[in-house]
Amino acid sequence: MNENNVTTKVNDRSQHGMWSSKMLFVLAAVGSAVGLGNIWKFPYMMAEQGGGAFFLIYLICIALIGFPVMAAEIMVGREGRMSPVNSILKLAREHNRSKSWSLMGWAGVVGGVVILSFYAVIAGWIMFYIWRMFSGEFTGIEAAASGEKLDAFLANPWQILLWFSIFIAIVVFFVARGVNKGLELAIRICMPLLFVLLIVMLIYGVAQGGFMDSVRYMFDFDFSKMTWETPVAAMGHAFFTLSIGMGAIMAYGAYMPREGSVKSAVGIIIVIDTLVAIVAGLAIFSIVFAMNMETTQKVGLLFVTAPTAFGNLPLGAIFGGLFFLFVGFAAFTSGISLTEPAIAYFVEKFKTSRVKIAVAIGVITWVLGLLSVLSFNLLKEFPFNSENWNFFEIFDKATTYFLLPVVGLIIAVFVGWFLPWDRVRKGLEIQSDLAWNIWIVAIRFVAPISILVVFAFSFHEKFIAPFLGG
Numbered sequence: 001m002n003e004n005n006v007t008t009k010v011n012d013r014s015q016h017g018m019w020s021s022k023m024l025f026v027l028a029a030v031g032s033a034v035g036l037g038n039i040w041k042f043p044y045m046m047a048e049q050g051g052g053a054f055f056l057i058y059l060i061c062i063a064l065i066g067f068p069v070m071a072a073e074i075m076v077g078r079e080g081r082m083s084p085v086n087s088i089l090k091l092a093r094e095h096n097r098s099k100s101w102s103l104m105g106w107a108g109v110v111g112g113v114v115i116l117s118f119y120a121v122i123a124g125w126i127m128f129y130i131w132r133m134f135s136g137e138f139t140g141i142e143a144a145a146s147g148e149k150l151d152a153f154l155a156n157p158w159q160i161l162l163w164f165s166i167f168i169a170i171v172v173f174f175v176a177r178g179v180n181k182g183l184e185l186a187i188r189i190c191m192p193l194l195f196v197l198l199i200v201m202l203i204y205g206v207a208q209g210g211f212m213d214s215v216r217y218m219f220d221f222d223f224s225k226m227t228w229e230t231p232v233a234a235m236g237h238a239f240f241t242l243s244i245g246m247g248a249i250m251a252y253g254a255y256m257p258r259e260g261s262v263k264s265a266v267g268i269i270i271v272i273d274t275l276v277a278i279v280a281g282l283a284i285f286s287i288v289f290a291m292n293m294e295t296t297q298k299v300g301l302l303f304v305t306a307p308t309a310f311g312n313l314p315l316g317a318i319f320g321g322l323f324f325l326f327v328g329f330a331a332f333t334s335g336i337s338l339t340e341p342a343i344a345y346f347v348e349k350f351k352t353s354r355v356k357i358a359v360a361i362g363v364i365t366w367v368l369g370l371l372s373v374l375s376f377n378l379l380k381e382f383p384f385n386s387e388n389w390n391f392f393e394i395f396d397k398a399t400t401y402f403l404l405p406v407v408g409l410i411i412a413v414f415v416g417w418f419l420p421w422d423r424v425r426k427g428l429e430i431q432s433d434l435a436w437n438i439w440i441v442a443i444r445f446v447a448p449i450s451i452l453v454v455f456a457f458s459f460h461e462k463f464i465a466p467f468l469g470g
């Protein structure tokens with residue numbers, strides 16, 4: 001036992017670097033989790049998918065699927081100490097399992113690039129709106145005029161391209177500098193500011209008087225608005241918002257020091273991520289309801305409704321600017337994590353400098369992102385699918401609804417069924433038998449079955465029920 005400990009200690013570092021402490025790992029993971037998913041996607045998906053019903057399913061998925069899968073990912077990363085592809089490969093080899101398991105690591109490499117390609121488009125809008133709000137452009141504005149401003153911005157691909165490119169460049173700059181001088185630096189700067197700004201936003205939101213309406217809107221579980229999309233959207237969003245199902249958290253886990261249990265880290269990350277979604281949702285809906293505005297704006301909620309509301313409230317330019325700054329920090333600390341599975345893998349594979357790899361990944365993401373940039377103007381109508389989704393929506397939904405949950409399912413099966421229990425338990429550092437029993441049941445049965453049930457339900461509603469006249 002002791003000897004074992006000594007040998008593991010010697011190799012117990014990642015070649016890419018290590019977080020300075022467990023606390024920094026937690027902050028980094030929270031930084032990855034808290035992002036546009038919480039502040040842009042969550043409120044508009046609530047609006048699109050019918051408020052409370054979506055919210056309830058999302059919370060259930062966080063508890064039943066998010067918790068065990070995130071712990072499994074961090075454990076695999078920390079045991080492997082390499083990129084997700086190679087960490088999985090290492091564990092599979094050690095326990096005589098097929099090399100094909102590492103394909104899920106590959107799904108994450110591709111998934112990360114695809115997600116960042118559309119994520120950076122919205123992050124670019126956020127940067128533009130930081131500037132727009134502070135400049136006072138929205139002071140006293142009418143909703144229609146605010147809508148026209150967004151339309152005019154989106155109609156011009158060059159302008160979107162500019163902000164999108166700036167965001168990618170900033171991300172590449174920081175990730176190229178490595179885990180400690182890049183990622184950790186970004187996290188140390190952004191995370192404290194992010195929390196302060198969130199509290200400021202909540203106080204400001206409550207002070208405007210729409211708070212109770214927003215509570216009712218979020219927690220009123222109305223199932224009548226549910227469609228085939230609601231459960232997959234809610235489950236997919238649970239994956240998206242926790243950064244699980246594509247290796248981001250696994251890659252971060254590889255740099256987590258041995259001290260401290262995975263379990264407590266996961267608890268903190270999940271609670272903070274969920275709280276931020278709720279608080280940001282309450283703050284946004286509060287100002288929206290305080291102005292008696294509608295929540296039906298979908299994507300426009302953040303870019304039309306919120307700026308209009310701020311523009312008509314006291315000190316709106318400053319608080320609106322701070323609000324978008326807050327969203328910008330959140331998007332940035334998530335953006336850097338999206339690239340890590342790919343960057344770590346290619347650095348290991350080609351044994352070349354991180355700078356070159358980071359630039360290459362940035363270029364690939366940028367080229368792919370052009371399709372999303374154009375989805376708001378030249379390629380807006382893209383009628384080659386039954387739902388009329390443009391490229392932006394196809395990338396978003398293919399990853400959120402499908403790729404993340406499927407990879408999550410495979411991770412659960414791999415860790416729950418194909419790795420020896422003593423290894424898993426040691427990796428997670430779970431001492432109590434009760435906690436272990438709960439966890440192993442969750443990863444073996446609860447998480448995989450929940451994922452399959454949601455898929456089955458939505459598949460039935462979309463493809464089978466219509467034929468049965470349902």
Ligand code: PHE
Binds near residue numbers: 035037038246334338
């Ligand atoms: N969790 C991030 C958000 O909510 C997005 C993300 C997804 C980041 C997957 C990394 C991996 O915005």
